[in-house]
């Protein structure tokens with residue numbers, strides 16, 4: 001034990017000597033926030049936190065960590081929900097936080113593109129592009145904290161995916177520092193570049209296992225300055241999916257968000273934001289938050305009015321309200337955001353991020369909720385999400401008076417019950433959030449031998465010494481020594 005303590009102290013001294021005190025944090029109070037997940041459920045430790053100011057600093061950090069035998073866990077805003085950006089071996093890992101590499105290098109409205117450093121906060125980029133009359137469509141609840149490098153590394157989704165795609169579809173180029181310290185310089189803004197295999201794709205969604213993303217070039221679009229937002233009540237999730245199909249046809253590509261909410265969303269949102277106005281009664285079985293947006297000559301308000309007249313006349317939508325101001329629209333979105341916070345306030349619970357083929361989504365939710373009711377009658381299921389993409393969060397809340405042990409037991413059992421139903425429907429256990437360390441076993445249990453072989457081969461080719469984010473996505477400690 002003594003030996004380990006001394007050796008950590010030595011490593012800390014060496015890091016400070018080689019990189020300089022400005023880049024390296026080692027005090028427990030300073031590093032705890034980088035070693036704790038967003039929910040505060042899991043806290044670990046690290047030898048140090050390194051906070052580079054430039055790509056050259058990142059290269060120096062990699063070289064130093066390699067010399068000292070330390071592996072590196074990259075971190076952006078630390079809002080990831082699967083323990084990908086927090087360390088799990090406090091004595092041999094450092095966190096490399098990109099938070100000080102947060103400059104916007106360029107916003108080019110003529111080229112519809114931006115070039116930003118990886119540590120730029122998503123909301124700050126969105127604001128800066130808006131100031132230039134442009135729009136960066138990635139939008140998610142954590143946008144005030146998450147950083148572009150993290151968004152790219154998780155291939156983040158969010159509320160606008162159905163119109164603009166996941167982050168992968170918004171990335172034009174990347175600058176990445178590799179485990180050998182070399183730079184992959186792919187920071188182009190070309191839309192079309194078919195010169196062989198598109199290597200940047202390897203780093204998108206890799207959760208920091210192959211390279212440290214230091215800068216990103218991104219696609220922008222014109223600002224959709226006409227936005228119509230409506231909260232609609234329906235008789236079932238199945239009707240919500242019918243409504244989604246109809247909106248796709250009637251509103252074409254102008255539909256920018258379609259979020260499904262259960263009636264419990266209102267209660268949960270109020271628990272988080274007590275004075276939040278709720279404009280509809282909670283008596284209906286299902287709700288949809290619909291957003292249509294456009295720019296230029298398109299009359300969005302008229303489109304929303306005509307669309308809603310049609311779906312209300314046919315009885316598909318039974319009640320609804322259209323926001324008549326920006327602040328009313330904001331309040332509707334706060335219901336969606338507040339329900340997440342409300343669940344967190346009810347204590348540790350089972351969270352999922354599932355995708356299912358759209359035609360089976362409603363029956364999946366019915367089957368999975370029934371299976372949870374049968375196995376865990378004292379728990380409450382909450383299903384909601386970006387259902388237009390087939391993405392649903394089917395969360396399970398233990399009873400409020402459950403002890404920590406009882407909560408742990410319910411969460412463990414609920415996960416197994418829901419995962420079994422996901423497998424029956426050939427769905428994905430991670431629609432948006434990635435694998436990290438939290439879902440590694442579930443991922444590995446479902447990995448085909450061919451996919452595993454390819455993943456191991458890619459890691460071996462780029463990071464044979466397992467320097468970057470070990471144990472994230474797959475535990476490769478043993479696999480690296482396996483024969484090809």
Ligand SMILES: Cc1cc2nc3c(=O)[nH]c(=O)nc-3n(C[C@H](O)[C@H](O)[C@H](O)COP(=O)(O)OP(=O)(O)OC[C@H]3O[C@@H](n4cnc5c(N)ncnc54)[C@H](O)[C@@H]3O)c2cc1C
Pocket residue numbers: 038073074075076077078079080081083084085086098118139140141142145146147148149150151152153154155156157158159207208209211212213214340432433436469472
């Ligand atoms: C309230 C809330 C709502 C959310 N809603 C959504 C949602 O709708 N859709 C969605 O997809 N996600 C959502 N998330 C999850 C999370 O915000 C995203 O995964 C986000 O993209 C993570 O970005 P980050 O900067 O916080 O990354 P981090 O959490 O810091 O890191 C995530 C992963 O990326 C790696 N990484 C980070 N930066 C780099 C880098 N520069 N180079 C290499 N690797 C790096 C880390 O090692 C880690 O594996 C939500 C989270 C919260 C808390």
